[in-house]
Amino acid sequence: MFGETRYYTTLYFWGLLIIQILLLLISHAIGDLVENARFINLSDEDKQTYLKSKGTPYWKRLWESAFKKQTPSEEKSLLIDHGFDGITELDNALPKWWIGLFYVTIIYCLAYLIAFTFTDYAHPDVEYLEESRIQIASIKEYEKTAPSVDLETAVYSQDNIIEGEQIFKTNCISCHSDNGKGGIGPNLTDNKWINIKQKTLFRNVFWMLENGSPNNPTMRPFIKDGIITGRDAEKLAAYIYHINQEKSTITVAEGGAAPQGTEATWDE
Ligand code: HEC
Known part of the structure; x- marks a missing residue:
């Protein structure tokens, strides 16, 4: 069942993960190259401060960067001058609350991903299966008490x-x-019938739906196969009675299939 396929069981997921890890390693290596090239060009003093900052662990540096304020002289070096439109803008450090929010979303994303992967929380497939389970159960519950209709009790009603x-x-x-004009199965609007098993047209259709065609398995026993209920068959039989007896035949000239079987004489 599709509900049981988790994304981490697919080849795509692992293929994509491997590609992503490779890309990360590549970009990391390029970063190192750039860092080395820049380091060579620094003055001795700058080299010392740089090495000192490198000594601070990554997370600590990241944390501190959120609270760092630029000095006015630093701001000057951060000025971006568009030149052509005369607008200058500051490439400022982002406000703390904004960065905080950013980290909150990352933490939320991780929590969500873990919950999504290892539990049923917020899982559309699982939710769908659960909903359909409830629905099927309620249909079964309804079927228990609903009056069942069989060949003996089925009656024609225009309302159906x-x-x-x-x-x-x-x-x-x-x-x-x-409109039942026929195709793979016969034209249901004419008075020629291959299967005449009952005395009335209405009951004959019901019989076909219960038993299928004895000569041709293409017309399956819809009720016995559990595809439709007796109540559905009662409505179907009313519809076919209607198109066969109360509306005129769809002839070959009108695109209907040629009549098959023998002329039927129904009781009603
Ligand atoms: C997969 C194709 C197929 C489907 C779907 C199908 N039928 Fe049929 N049906 C046939 C064929 C083929 C026959 C002719 C059987 C035979 O030769 O005895 C037939 C025969 C019948 C007959 C008897 C016609 C006759 O001349 O004896 C009735 C009534 C009928 N179908 C009603 C229905 C109804 C109602 C449905 C929908 C619930 C339905 N069929 C769905 C293929 C189909």
């Missing part, structure tokens, strides 16, 4: 036609085409 059409569009249109 519209819903039946929707279910038809989801489950049947791929084979029987829009």
Whole structure:
């Protein structure tokens, strides 16, 4: 199930990580080269101060840099002169609160990443699975108490036609085409039927949905396979009764599939 694939189990993640580490090492090496080249050009005095600052651990330096204020003479050397537009700006140290905020986001990001990786916290896949689990459970709960409909109890009702059409569009249109005009499966609007198993058209459709076609497994037993419920079949049968008996046949000339089977005489 897709919910169980964590990003760190994919090849992409590790490939990308290795590339990133390589890039970091390269940029670090280039940084060292630049540092060495600059160091050679420093005066002896500057070399001493530089080496002293290098002696301070990285994190300490980083921490102190957040509180450092520039002296006016330092500010002068930080002036950026655009020249062409006459605007000068100070390349100032950033305010403490701003830098603080920046570090907070980094810490938050780490905490989030760890939680996301090793727990189910804020995991869309897991949340999706949980939601669908709840939904499926509530459908099952509903099915327990809802009246079940079978071949004996199914009845035709005009109120079911519209819903039946929707279910038809989801489950049947791929084979029987829009409006049931036929394609892979036969035209459902004419009076020729391959399978005549019941006395009425409505019950015949229901029977087909329960048992599928005995001659052709392409028309599967939708109810027995658990794809639709008896209540869905009751609505589908109402829709097919409607397009077969209450609307006119879609003929070959109108794009319908040629009639198949034998002429049916239904009880109602
Ligand atoms: C994968 C293709 C396919 C799908 C999807 C499909 N059918 Fe069929 N259906 C067929 C075929 C093929 C037949 C013809 C079976 C035969 O030759 O006995 C058929 C036959 C039928 C028949 C009997 C027609 C006759 O002349 O005997 C009915 C009614 C029917 N389908 C209704 C439905 C309904 C309602 C749905 C949607 C729940 C549906 N079918 C979905 C392929 C399909």
